Amino acid sequence: MFRFVKSSYSTVQNDCVEVARNIPHTVALRDSKRPGGPVVTLAPAAWGAFTADLRRQQP
Numbered sequence: 001m002f003r004f005v006k007s008s009y010s011t012v013q014n015d016c017v018e019v020a021r022n023i024p025h026t027v028a029l030r031d032s033k034r035p036g037g038p039v040v041t042l043a044p045a046a047w048g049a050f051t052a053d054l055r056r057q058q059p
Contacts, residue, residue, distance in 0.1 A: 002028045002039065005021075016032045017030070018030050018031075018035075021044075026041050026042070026044075027041070027042045027046075027047040028040070028042075029042070
């Protein structure tokens, strides 16, 4: 199953997104406040494009 890793930016309140990359050809995301809640899965290329766009938008 997915092995989620919490972001190093996460606070004590767990208000963060957790990412799992241990499944081939899949990146899974979930809300750290709802570990039993829904999981969104993406292709690694889609995740890479998303994170690259975030990096471009940082000041």
